[in-house]
Amino acid sequence: MRLAHFRDPLLAHQIIDEIHDVANRPLVLMEFCGGHTHAIMQHGIRQLMPKNVKLLSGPGCPVCVTSQRDIDHAIALSQLPDVTLATFGDMVRVPGTRFTLQEASAGGSQVLIVYSPLDAVRYAQEHPQKQVIFLGVGFETTAPGVAASVLQAQTLRLSNYTVFSMHKYTPPGMKAILDTAEICLDGVIGPGHVSTIIGLNGWRFLPADYNIPVVVTGFEPVDILLAIRELVKLATSDQAKAVNAYQRSVSPDGNPAALEIMNQIFEPVEADWRGFGLMPKSGMGIRSVLHDFDAAIRFHLADIPSREPPGCRCGDVLRGIIEPPKCPLFRQACTPEHPKGPCMVSDEGACSAYFLYQELE
Amino acid sequence: MCLAIPAQILSIDGFQAEVEFGGVHRVISLQLLPQAQIGDYVLVHTGFAISIINLEEARITLDILRQKGD
Numbered sequence: 001m002r003l004a005h006f007r008d009p010l011l012a013h014q015i016i017d018e019i020h021d022v023a024n025r026p027l028v029l030m031e032f033c034g035g036h037t038h039a040i041m042q043h044g045i046r047q048l049m050p051k052n053v054k055l056l057s058g059p060g061c062p063v064c065v066t067s068q069r070d071i072d073h074a075i076a077l078s079q080l081p082d083v084t085l086a087t088f089g090d091m092v093r094v095p096g097t098r099f100t101l102q103e104a105s106a107g108g109s110q111v112l113i114v115y116s117p118l119d120a121v122r123y124a125q126e127h128p129q130k131q132v133i134f135l136g137v138g139f140e141t142t143a144p145g146v147a148a149s150v151l152q153a154q155t156l157r158l159s160n161y162t163v164f165s166m167h168k169y170t171p172p173g174m175k176a177i178l179d180t181a182e183i184c185l186d187g188v189i190g191p192g193h194v195s196t197i198i199g200l201n202g203w204r205f206l207p208a209d210y211n212i213p214v215v216v217t218g219f220e221p222v223d224i225l226l227a228i229r230e231l232v233k234l235a236t237s238d239q240a241k242a243v244n245a246y247q248r249s250v251s252p253d254g255n256p257a258a259l260e261i262m263n264q265i266f267e268p269v270e271a272d273w274r275g276f277g278l279m280p281k282s283g284m285g286i287r288s289v290l291h292d293f294d295a296a297i298r299f300h301l302a303d304i305p306s307r308e309p310p311g312c313r314c315g316d317v318l319r320g321i322i323e324p325p326k327c328p329l330f331r332q333a334c335t336p337e338h339p340k341g342p343c344m345v346s347d348e349g350a351c352s353a354y355f356l357y358q359e360l361e
Numbered sequence: 362m363c364l365a366i367p368a369q370i371l372s373i374d375g376f377q378a379e380v381e382f383g384g385v386h387r388v389i390s391l392q393l394l395p396q397a398q399i400g401d402y403v404l405v406h407t408g409f410a411i412s413i414i415n416l417e418e419a420r421i422t423l424d425i426l427r428q429k430g431d
Contacts, residue, residue, distance in 0.1 A: 006423070014426075035364045141411065142406065142407055145393065145408065145411075148409065193365045196404060219364070226422075247422060248414050248418040249415070255411060255412060257396075261392070261393065348364075
């Protein structure tokens with residue numbers, strides 16, 4: 001299939017040479033998406049950049065930006081009687097204040113790992129005596145599917161399916177990085193799959209409001225290098241534009257059917273982001289008309305004294321302030337086998353990417 | 362969580378589609394991409410097709426990139 005050509009090493013090296021040719025001043029670029037961080041690390045792209053082009057990892061890892069309190073609430077929900085907590089796999093190993101969901105499951109919680117939220121709906125249908133709570137984690141790529149699961153539960157008249165929504169919108173995360181001005185960015189590599197949903201237009205705020213170019217791209221090495229090349233050219237010529245380098249999958253408006261379903265179920269609410277704190281209109285709350293499917297309303301969420309792991313600098317990594325090796329726990333107390341924070345657990349986390357792919361110095 | 366995987370649609374029944382990811386077959390939902398047709402390549406994420414992969418656009422991108430190398 002032709003898509004394999006987006007891994008062509010000759011094409012990749014041609015683009016790398018072009019990047020070296022056009023990078024005539026120091027530039028800082030951020031890849032918003034954790035999936036891009038992993039692809040960049042896996043293919044050694046950082047090492048192939050000219051010395052004056054720095055790539056920073058952004059907060060685009062939905063598991064990583066989930067707050068400690070939300071993790072603790074999810075674990076507490078799993079411990080309620082007759083509850084089966086359905087979740088995507090990577091959430092189960094994230095350490096809560098006391099333990100992980102996986103450990104709670106060893107202690108008696110019913111935890112069901114699913115590939116799709118529709119699997120959780122089917123489980124609820126087949127087990128009417130169980131209260132199935134789906135842990136909704138993810139950005140705009142994932143939320144429409146979870147929204148569709150709520151619609152399906154509604155159609156099936158299920159009274160035992162709810163969603164604990166920790167979903168978040170991506171633009172507020174990006175804006176928070178720029179508004180705090182802790183780091184100065186010359187360009188952004190825009191997330192490819194979020195953009196299949198929100199379209200290139202979802203990122204136009206970057207050139208319009210922040211005067212920063214953004215190039216949305218896919219996850220193959222040629223895709224990423226193309227985006228970096230375009231960003232370097234735009235930044236060095238002081239042009240702030242939104243460019244779609246993922247035309248095979250991303251359109252200007254995104255996916256209208258997915259957006260409609262997502263907006264039917266969810267509305268913007270205040271949300272707590274690890275690393276950023278509370279941000280208005282940044283999370284996806286279930287609309288009140290659908291409160292029957294909202295786990296936060298059906299179940300009492302106890303006030304839990306949540307505490308992030310001592311020494312963990314996941315929040316600083318998410319804001320692009322430090323790279324993972326600068327966290328004192330990195331590779332010492334915190335490894336993929338024994339993670340301290342979500343950035344090491346998630347396969348979109350910067351810490352796990354650096355651990356897996358960075359050569360030991 | 363954001364990663365989606367390409368697959369080809371083999372058959373459609375209402376909102377369900379059987380797709381193939383390089384040899385592996387799976388049933389997924391087209392609720393988010395009702396316009397998808399048999400034979401289309403799509404990106405699949407958590408059991409939903411979220412975008413059609415436009416191979417013509419892929420070809421155009423690659424052709425432009427290759428020309429620059431000459």
